[in-house]
Amino acid sequence: xxxxxxxxxxxxxxxxxxxxxxxxxxxxxxxxxxxxxxxxxxxxxxxxxxxxxxxxxxxxxxxxxxxxxxxxxxxxxxxxxxxxxxxxxxxxxxxxxxxxxxxxxxxxxxxxxxxxxxxxxxxxxxxxxxxxxxxxxxxxxxxxxxxxxxxxxxxxxxxxxxxxxxxxxxxxxxxxxxxxxxxxxxxxxxxxxxx
Amino acid sequence: xxxxxxxxxxxxxxxxxxxxxxxxxxxxxxxxxxxxxxxxxxxxxxxxxxxxxxxxxxxxxxxxxxxxxxxxxxxxxxxx
Numbered sequence: 001x002x003x004x005x006x007x008x009x010x011x012x013x014x015x016x017x018x019x020x021x022x023x024x025x026x027x028x029x030x031x032x033x034x035x036x037x038x039x040x041x042x043x044x045x046x047x048x049x050x051x052x053x054x055x056x057x058x059x060x061x062x063x064x065x066x067x068x069x070x071x072x073x074x075x076x077x078x079x080x081x082x083x084x085x086x087x088x089x090x091x092x093x094x095x096x097x098x099x100x101x102x103x104x105x106x107x108x109x110x111x112x113x114x115x116x117x118x119x120x121x122x123x124x125x126x127x128x129x130x131x132x133x134x135x136x137x138x139x140x141x142x143x144x145x146x147x148x149x150x151x152x153x154x155x156x157x158x159x160x161x162x163x164x165x166x167x168x169x170x171x172x173x174x175x176x177x178x179x180x181x182x183x184x185x186x187x188x189x190x191x192x193x194x195x
Numbered sequence: 196x197x198x199x200x201x202x203x204x205x206x207x208x209x210x211x212x213x214x215x216x217x218x219x220x221x222x223x224x225x226x227x228x229x230x231x232x233x234x235x236x237x238x239x240x241x242x243x244x245x246x247x248x249x250x251x252x253x254x255x256x257x258x259x260x261x262x263x264x265x266x267x268x269x270x271x272x273x274x275x
Contacts, residue, residue, distance in 0.1 A: 043252075062213065062214050065214050065218055066213070066214035066217055066218070069214065069217050069218045069220075069221040069222075069249070070217070070221070070248070070249050070252035070253055071252060071253050072252075133212060134210045134211045134212045134215075134239075135212050136211075136212075136214075136215050140215075144218055148218075
């Protein structure tokens with residue numbers, strides 16, 4: 001069947017078929033190129049770190065440093081208590097409370113866990129246990145993250161609410177940002193984690 | 196018998212746990228020149244699957260791996 005052009009001329013059906021085939025070939029080629037580009041770009045990881053206790057500080061930092069070591073592009077959005085992980089004044093003394101934690105390797109009865117000083121003691125025990133077993137410290141992992149180019153964003157909203165200042169955050173973090181900026185980064189991530 | 200009789204570099208990660216052996220190996224390989232080999236020693240119980248995955252993701256060659264009790268030996272060649 002012939003197509004009538006805008007000029008009123010009739011397009012020969014064999015010519016039309018040829019044009020159609022050429023267009024299809026071109027589209028397939030371009031799609032393949034796009035797919036290749038996607039395959040070739042480094043995998044992208046987007047992590048949200050929301051917890052600020054010693055035990056919860058580990059997973060985002062371990063995953064981020066490992067991902068960077070296998071060539072992935074990594075970004076962590078630190079929000080709520082997670083901000084403490086990158087807060088210079090706080091990240092040297094992250095703690096873990098034995099109170100209400102039946103999963104602790106050495107569970108402490110809640111009544112004893114509630115005694116003043118038990119959180120400090122529990123944190124000390126965890127820190128020395130980790131050290132003894134050869135687990136990196138939070139400071140080591142943060143250094144690896146900065147060195148390997150992990151982007152670490154402090155959440156502006158929670159920074160304001162918690163009364164932190166941009167200068168409270170360690171060197172090497174990104175400028176303070178909001179959820180929109182992080183979501184823009186994460187929008188084409190291959191791996192997204194909320195921790 | 197070892198996988199390789201001669202290696203260009205050795206990296207001792209014994210006593211270190213995840214993710215440090217992988218982080219250190221990656222750093223070391225970056226410093227090496229293409230074609231050079233590395234023997235990495237580790238005791239991390241998860242290092243066998245981890246190093247296999249590292250090799251797959253970074254396209255660096257894991258020539259072979261051995262286990263002697265709790266000790267793992269990884270033979271790596273920098274390919275790129």
